Amino acid sequence: MPRHDASELAIRLGREAEAVCRHYLSSGHRAGRYWLVGDVQNNPGRSMFVRLTGPVSGKGAAGKWTDMATGEHGDLLDVIQETLGLVDFKDVAEEARRFLALPHPEPEKTRTPTANTSSVASGSPEASRRLFAMAQPISGTLAEIYLSRRSITSLSHTAALRFHPRCYYRPDEHSPTEIRPALVAAVTDLAGHQTGAHRTWLAPDGSGKAAVETPRRAMGDLLGHGVRFGAAGVVLAAGEGIETVLSPRQVLPHMPMLAALSAAHLAAVLFPPSLRRLYVLRDRDPAGNGARDSLVARATSLGIEAISLTPHEGDFNDDLRWRGVDALRAALKDQLHPEDARRFMER
Incomplete structure (x- = not known):
């Protein structure tokens, strides 16, 4: 041809x-x-x-x-x-x-929008902003219970997370819309403007994710952006999932971190101009390895020191839940730059 x-x-x-x-x-x-x-x-x-x-x-x-x-x-x-x-x-x-x-x-994006997003296009950045605005702080909600069941109990600087008690869920285009509780996360750009949202639908008692085929979905403009915990300066840690990133924050509560929401998006994260050292919170799977390698190569090419942090189990939330906070603290301390261990690690 x-x-x-x-x-x-x-x-x-x-x-x-x-x-x-x-x-x-x-x-x-x-x-x-x-x-x-x-x-x-x-x-x-x-x-x-x-x-x-x-x-x-x-x-x-x-x-x-x-x-x-x-x-x-x-x-x-x-x-x-x-x-x-x-x-x-x-x-x-x-x-x-x-x-x-x-x-x-x-x-x-051109279908009739649901009531969650009023008259704006379903899946658009504007729809994500409206959804997040309709949600409530997570304190005392099923979202807090869900995170605690995953051993995530310290929630400082987590304003990017909210809870929606009646978030729309549609299994597929041929199925009716359901209403389920959800953890809602704001995806923001380097300037702090919300470009998207991520939803984790929860079980009715908050004990885990909802028993649906795709309990996690994102909407809006995601590439290069992420769910941010703390304002990045010269140091930033970036990983895939929200729980993966919140787990090291149990012992590094003041280190700025970002959840990119997938391996593909982690590899494409944009760097703040002030960044001098990047920690990559890798997942132990082929996609995680590929994202780490791509991100480290990009950072290094820009003169940013890139350090890969490796979990003992599949990801850092597995380490936190199965090995405990003390073991996680010890493992991270051995992998951090000494200056960052002194500055960010909770004693």
Whole structure:
């Protein structure tokens, strides 16, 4: 196939990026402006992200994807080829043309919004701001119970977390909307402006996450941003999940930290101009390794000292729950720069 024909097909698929992902990457789900899935073969997971919006071509184009676990990247023609196991590219092109000829449902951002977001587009940054504004401080709520069940009891500088007792949850586009309690986190940019939100739906008694297929979902503009605990100065610690980041804060309550919400987003975190030392709170899995390597390489290239902090178990919340706060304190002290251990570690 001539190069320009392939490029034109990729652009056309990019204009229907969400529909392509729903069809060929059905194991994943939308998170703000991205589709998250395990890999280009459509396995479950969160290490691969596909851009659902962006320019028609070039850097950041809609339909471009990256797998943080493997470093692979490509466009939606590659997705079609890999998910269907096609070898000859003319078959890929034929399948792409067949798909583009089909009628497709409107993407989520143009659907009628729910009452949680009033008249603004569902999943937009404005909808995330309204959702967070409708939530309440977590003290004395199911959200506080949920975190305490995960051994997270010190909640200083956690204004980015709130509780919504009646947060909308929709299992899929064909199911009715449900109302469930949720931990709601504000995603902010370097200037502190809210660009998105993350929801963790909870069990009715706060004992754990809700018994639903996807109890965690994000909305809004996430890439480069995160859930922030404390204002970053010369030092920042960054990790994937909220609980993963809150766990080291049980012994480092004054160290600024950021939860990027996924391995893909961790690798793309933007650095404040004042940053001189970055701690990467890695998860022990392939996606976590890939995110750590990418983030460390980016930081180092900018003259920022990057230090990887490694848990003994799968992540730092596992360490906190299974090994205890004293063991976590000792393990972190051995990995921190001595100056930061003296400055930030709670005695």
